[in-house]
Amino acid sequence: MVFYDTVKALVKQNTHLTLQAFVQSLGLNYGTYHGQRKSGNLPRADEALLIAQALGTTVEHLVTGAPPDASSSDKALDDMQAVIDRHRNR
Numbered sequence: 001m002v003f004y005d006t007v008k009a010l011v012k013q014n015t016h017l018t019l020q021a022f023v024q025s026l027g028l029n030y031g032t033y034h035g036q037r038k039s040g041n042l043p044r045a046d047e048a049l050l051i052a053q054a055l056g057t058t059v060e061h062l063v064t065g066a067p068p069d070a071s072s073s074d075k076a077l078d079d080m081q082a083v084i085d086r087h088r089n090r
Contacts, residue, residue: 001037001040001042002062002063002064002065003042003043003048003062003063004037005065006061006062006065007019007051007055007062010055010057011055014055014056022054023051025054026050026051026054028043028047028050028051042063045059045080045083045084046084046087048062048063049077049080049081049084052077053077058076058077059076059077059080060076
């Protein structure tokens with residue numbers, strides 16, 4: 001799946017951490033992350049956003065593998081953050 005392959009490549013390229021250490025450093029459960037990957041499911045939107053922000057990219061880049069467009073990615077992050085904030089405030 002493109003998401004997990006892109007995350008793995010960016011972690012290897014941009015950090016000195018193993019994938020497990022990176023996921024855990026974000027406060028995410030690696031077992032859950034690994035299970036989602038194995039079953040072909042994407043993480044929740046808030047988790048995907050957290051991963052993308054930590055890697056300095058966009059969720060769109062992680063999902064599609066296409067390089068992010070700076071102008072549209074800023075708007076997309078703002079839109080996604082607004083959705084997450086609304087969900088948290090319920």
